Amino acid sequence: MLDYALKMLIGDKAKYIGIILGLSFASFIISQQMGIFIGLMTRTYGFITDTSQPNIWVMDPKVLFIDDIKPLRDTEVYRVQSIEGVEWAVPIYKGSIRSRLRDGNFQTCLLIGIDDATMIGAPPIMLEGNLENLRWADAVIVNDVGAENKLSHDFPICQKPLRVGDRLELNDNRAVVVGICKVTRTFQSQPVIYTTYDRALLWSPNERKMLSFVLARSEPGKNPEEICKKITKITGLAAYTSEQLQWKTIDYYMRYTGIPINFGVAVLLGFIIGTAIAGQTFYNFTIDNLRYFATFKAMGADIKLLTRMILVQSFWVAAIGWGIGIGAACIVGTLSFTTELSFSMPWQLFVGSILSIGLISMFASWISLRKIRTLDPAIVFKS
Amino acid sequence: MLAVSCKNIFKTYGKGSSQVQALRGVNLEVNTGELLLIMGPSGSGKTTLISVIASILTQDSGSCLVFGQNLNAMPNEEKTAYRGKHIGFVFQTFNLVPMLTSAENVAIPLLLNGVPKGEAEKKAAEFLTSLGLQEKTNTSPQELSGGQQQRVAIARGCIHQPNLIVCDEPTAYLDHATGAKVMEILKATALEQDRAIIVVTHDTRIIDFADRVVHMEDGQIV
Numbered sequence: 305m306l307d308y309a310l311k312m313l314i315g316d317k318a319k320y321i322g323i324i325l326g327l328s329f330a331s332f333i334i335s336q337q338m339g340i341f342i343g344l345m346t347r348t349y350g351f352i353t354d355t356s357q358p359n360i361w362v363m364d365p366k367v368l369f370i371d372d373i374k375p376l377r378d379t380e381v382y383r384v385q386s387i388e389g390v391e392w393a394v395p396i397y398k399g400s401i402r403s404r405l406r407d408g409n410f411q412t413c414l415l416i417g418i419d420d421a422t423m424i425g426a427p428p429i430m431l432e433g434n435l436e437n438l439r440w441a442d443a444v445i446v447n448d449v450g451a452e453n454k455l456s457h458d459f460p461i462c463q464k465p466l467r468v469g470d471r472l473e474l475n476d477n478r479a480v481v482v483g484i485c486k487v488t489r490t491f492q493s494q495p496v497i498y499t500t501y502d503r504a505l506l507w508s509p510n511e512r513k514m515l516s517f518v519l520a521r522s523e524p525g526k527n528p529e530e531i532c533k534k535i536t537k538i539t540g541l542a543a544y545t546s547e548q549l550q551w552k553t554i555d556y557y558m559r560y561t562g563i564p565i566n567f568g569v570a571v572l573l574g575f576i577i578g579t580a581i582a583g584q585t586f587y588n589f590t591i592d593n594l595r596y597f598a599t600f601k602a603m604g605a606d607i608k609l610l611t612r613m614i615l616v617q618s619f620w621v622a623a624i625g626w627g628i629g630i631g632a633a634c635i636v637g638t639l640s641f642t643t644e645l646s647f648s649m650p651w652q653l654f655v656g657s658i659l660s661i662g663l664i665s666m667f668a669s670w671i672s673l674r675k676i677r678t679l680d681p682a683i684v685f686k687s
Numbered sequence: 688m689l690a691v692s693c694k695n696i697f698k699t700y701g702k703g704s705s706q707v708q709a710l711r712g713v714n715l716e717v718n719t720g721e722l723l724l725i726m727g728p729s730g731s732g733k734t735t736l737i738s739v740i741a742s743i744l745t746q747d748s749g750s751c752l753v754f755g756q757n758l759n760a761m762p763n764e765e766k767t768a769y770r771g772k773h774i775g776f777v778f779q780t781f782n783l784v785p786m787l788t789s790a791e792n793v794a795i796p797l798l799l800n801g802v803p804k805g806e807a808e809k810k811a812a813e814f815l816t817s818l819g820l821q822e823k824t825n826t827s828p829q830e831l832s833g834g835q836q837q838r839v840a841i842a843r844g845c846i847h848q849p850n851l852i853v854c855d856e857p858t859a860y861l862d863h864a865t866g867a868k869v870m871e872i873l874k875a876t877a878l879e880q881d882r883a884i885i886v887v888t889h890d891t892r893i894i895d896f897a898d899r900v901v902h903m904e905d906g907q908i909v
Binding site for chain 2: 305307308311312313314315316593595596599600601602603604605606607609680681682684685
């Protein structure tokens with residue numbers, strides 16, 4: 305009887321397509337909006353994941369997220385280094401710098417100053433040039449997206465990308481590109497420029513304290529969280545593991561920006577509209593076929609069988625609707641891969657969208673089942 | 688042997704001023720091997736009576752035994768199972784599922800009785816062939832004429848060899864010749880010594896097919 309239930313559903317083409325469109329729409333909106341949201345959130349802590357060598361980040365206790373720089377004294381590096389359980393500790397500078405373009409325009413960039421000696425904090429992937437060349441005079445490494453777009457020559461007209469050997473003007477200082485790297489796009493989509501720590505301090509507007517973070521690594525076998533607690537206790541600074549800082553950053557954006565609300569509203573709308581379309585159409589389909597369900601009931605179909613028939617129909621459209629929606633979201637995500645649009649589809653998103661569409665189809669089948677359960681088989685004799 | 692024995696059946700619909708007494712102390716017996724015609728004007732309670740007999744409606748008072756079983760006293764699941772096995776239905780509007788083929792429609796009672804799908808559909812196709820519908824087994828009921836649809840409906844009502852077949856106006860939408868043909872088929876297919884057929888109808892043209900005719904008026908057999 306269950307495949308007959310499916311034939312009944314598929315046979316009513318208008319409603320079948322209507323239900324699937326409703327569920328596909330919901331699945332697409334939920335997956336696509338959540339994909340952009342997760343992509344955006346991933347960008348917020350991209351600097352942490354790109355800087356993979358340290359597992360401990362030390363900062364001012366008032367820092368709320370990774371871009372919230374509250375400078376420290378340089379001597380804090382030595383204080384952290386001296387703590388038992390810390391294998392090494394190095395300084396890193398992170399701040400904004402203005403680049404003057406050839407057409408006279410200015411472009412704000414993110415300047416990262418990495419430890420001169422160890423190069424810890426360097427970009428994760430070098431596309432052109434050598435990291436060691438950063439020790440040359442005035443050397444900088446520029447991220448590929450920045451080099452090809454906002455820092456390209458005559459942007460946005462000709463867009464001749466920056467190449468190794470090209471020069472830049474950073475806060476009235478001459479800089480020479482010695483490498484092109486790949487990093488996670490920043491939240492503000494600014495170009496990212498790497499140089500050495502000392503040079504970064506030299507080029508940046510002078511302040512009494514310049515150190516952004518102390519990057520540290522716990523000794524092998526030591527629990528980084530314990531070491532963080534120890535650092536905080538001894539130095540009075542905030543110390544987080546990389547993962548803790550990622551979540552702290554996400555937490556900041558979730559709490560203090562309207563981003564989750566905006567995306568949440570979009571997702572909720574997709575859910576509500578999908579529920580309304582799919583639920584209403586599925587219910588109408590059940591109502592239209594009530595005579596047949598009553599006939600089955602009169603002919604000996606028990607309520608369990610009728611429930612299974614409704615659930616199979618509901619599961620079928622949910623699976624197809626989810627598949628079409630998530631497929632479309634994947635296509636949009638793939639097409640937007642090279643654009644500014646952030647998009648990420650971790651497995652949790654697949655599970656989340658399955659659960660959402662499952663919930664919609666359960667609701668649709670629930671309202672239909674309410675009707676079926678109270679169905680009077682005596683209606684079969686009404687003409 | 689008695690196929691159906693109804694004693695003093697009362698059934699009322701609605702409440703207060705809109706209350707309608709559909710059955711007022713109906714007594715009816717149907718023997719096995721008998722084709723009983725229940726006739727009467729609209730609103731006389733014919734359909735209510737066969738609904739009670741077929742246990743898809745519960746009477747307010749009185750008893751109704753089908754082959755000695757008081758169906759309306761059974762728990763719902765047991766009653767549904769009994770109905771699926773022992774009672775066949777033929778409806779005025781056929782109630783054939785348009786999204787299924789004729790054979791699939793006919794196979795439904797077998798599937799409900801646990802017959803595997805392949806076997807059920809094969810038997811259904813054979814049954815339809817025996818009714819002269821061999822060309823229509825894979826056709827949607829919507830593409831059939833009224834007479835053909837009613838033959839499919841009769842096949843569906845009879846295929847699982849129920850002891851009791853209840854038919855509601857089976858010839859209402861058919862012309863005289865087709866109606867007569869349908870009744871012939873119904874009688875030839877379903878009526879055996881251990882079975883009974885109850886037909887509710889307005890159609891006086893099919894009286895000749897009945898073994899017995901009862902008339903109803905105002906919820907009573909007159």
